[in-house]
Amino acid sequence: MIKVRVAPSPTGYLHVGNARAALVNYLFARSQNGHFLLRLDDTDTARGRPEYEQAIYDDLTWLGLSWDSSAKQSDRFARYAEVAEQLKATGRLYPCFENAEELAAKRAALEKRKLPPIYDRAALALTPAQIETALQNGHRPHWRFKLSPGEATWIDLILGAKRVKFATVSDPVLIREDNTPLYTFTSVVDDVDHQITHVIRGEDHVTNTAVQLDIFAALTNALPKFAHLPLISGGEGEKLSKRVGSASLRGMRKDGIEPAAITAYLARLGTSKDPAPIPLAELIKTFNIADFGRSSPRFDPHQLLALNRKFLHHLPYDSVKDRLPEAATEAFWNAIRGNLDLLTEARQWWDVVHNDISTPDQPDQKIFLEAALQTLPPEPWGAETWKTWTQTLAQATGAKGRALYHPLRLALTGEESGPEMAALLPLIGREKTAERLRRTAR
Numbered sequence: 001m002i003k004v005r006v007a008p009s010p011t012g013y014l015h016v017g018n019a020r021a022a023l024v025n026y027l028f029a030r031s032q033n034g035h036f037l038l039r040l041d042d043t044d045t046a047r048g049r050p051e052y053e054q055a056i057y058d059d060l061t062w063l064g065l066s067w068d069s070s071a072k073q074s075d076r077f078a079r080y081a082e083v084a085e086q087l088k089a090t091g092r093l094y095p096c097f098e099n100a101e102e103l104a105a106k107r108a109a110l111e112k113r114k115l116p117p118i119y120d121r122a123a124l125a126l127t128p129a130q131i132e133t134a135l136q137n138g139h140r141p142h143w144r145f146k147l148s149p150g151e152a153t154w155i156d157l158i159l160g161a162k163r164v165k166f167a168t169v170s171d172p173v174l175i176r177e178d179n180t181p182l183y184t185f186t187s188v189v190d191d192v193d194h195q196i197t198h199v200i201r202g203e204d205h206v207t208n209t210a211v212q213l214d215i216f217a218a219l220t221n222a223l224p225k226f227a228h229l230p231l232i233s234g235g236e237g238e239k240l241s242k243r244v245g246s247a248s249l250r251g252m253r254k255d256g257i258e259p260a261a262i263t264a265y266l267a268r269l270g271t272s273k274d275p276a277p278i279p280l281a282e283l284i285k286t287f288n289i290a291d292f293g294r295s296s297p298r299f300d301p302h303q304l305l306a307l308n309r310k311f312l313h314h315l316p317y318d319s320v321k322d323r324l325p326e327a328a329t330e331a332f333w334n335a336i337r338g339n340l341d342l343l344t345e346a347r348q349w350w351d352v353v354h355n356d357i358s359t360p361d362q363p364d365q366k367i368f369l370e371a372a373l374q375t376l377p378p379e380p381w382g383a384e385t386w387k388t389w390t391q392t393l394a395q396a397t398g399a400k401g402r403a404l405y406h407p408l409r410l411a412l413t414g415e416e417s418g419p420e421m422a423a424l425l426p427l428i429g430r431e432k433t434a435e436r437l438r439r440t441a442r
């Protein structure tokens with residue numbers, strides 16, 4: 001049975017990078033009848049916050065992802081202590097007493113000699129008596145994992161054959177002076193205990209994987225497989241574009257982006273397949289982790305908006321009405337939905353049909369707009385009104401094509417382009433139409 005996990009830390013809101021890791025794990029599990037675990041890496045009690053934890057559940061749910069089980073690292077401190085004791089007993093976890101200044105001095109000395117800043121394992125040479133003395137003197141150790149000689153190798157499901165020499169990395173600190181276990185360690189203990197079969201995460205974890213493979217080997221014979229997603233450039237933290245103001249899921253939601261557009265976009269980002277407006281349930285059917293390439297994709301807000309536009313175009317009124325201006329009707333939604341990049345733009349069209357808007361003066365269209373006012377049909381108005389009106393107006397003035405339609409659109413909406421006028425006109429109504437024509441023709 002395939003079992004994967006996504007393991008966000010509740011230290012901030014989920015951004016597109018987290019969303020992608022969650023989505024790819026989800027699709028991987030769902031496409032193979034596997035199990036998808038949501039694990040909270042919440043051992044950092046200084047930076048973690050309960051509201052971020054709740055936001056993780058909310059944002060993933062909003063995105064459309066469901067998980068089969070969840071776990072919190074903060075529930076498992078006793079288990080981490082137990083495994084740490086095992087590693088101490090076999091000598092793989094050893095106590096170190098260097099303080100931050102001493103470690104910094106060691107690093108500076110190595111850097112001066114143009115050597116990589118790798119821990120010198122001085123603490124491994126401490127005798128039991130020296131350790132005892134240090135403890136007696138009130139020094140509290142941090143604990144490092146003694147890496148094996150040699151190297152870590154694995155066949156990455158995305159990056160291919162990987163090899164990291166252990167001599168190029170420091171023995172990792174797994175337990176701090178204050179006894180808190182660190183991510184490098186807790187993640188492996190969890191992956192072993194939860195019987196995770198595939199670890200799918202960002203490429204920034206490749207060095208962790210090398211080190212963690214050695215820790216896995218000290219604890220179990222059943223190693224998971226690994227897949228590292230090349231990091232998205234332009235999608236972490238910085239402002240994405242003028243219209244998509246934030247790379248956090250929260251921000252995108254507020255900006256009026258549909259969750260389906262995000263999942264459709266992220267599922268294909270970094271693959272050779274073009275982005276397409278495919279719903280999540282369909283993405284499962286065609287998902288293949290081998291589609292991901294080895295190079296870093298660029299987050300392109302325009303592509304995301306183009307997908308969003310396609311999804312909005314087909315959304316029924318019922319699924320958006322709570323997010324439309326109050327009193328907005330189904331006819332209004334059907335009139336505008338084909339013209340929105342973002343749902344938030346609905347507000348602007350609501351003003352066009354329902355409120356006062358400013359429209360530019362058109363002094364050179366005075367005669368034409370007066371004729372438009374004269375030929376305005378009586379109410380009731382419906383789907384045919386625009387056609388009837390503009391035909392009459394064309395006959396009266398001889399105007400056709402752009403000369404006929406453009407001054408009217410500009411006078412009635414204040415915009416150069418937008419939804420079909422035939423649909424907008426009855427929503428604007430005769431009174432506002434007449435008033436705007438009069439004002440513009442003045």
Ligand code: GLU
Pocket residue numbers: 006007008009041187200201205
């Ligand atoms: N908490 C880690 C992160 O968010 C988890 C990495 C992993 O998947 O092991 O980067």
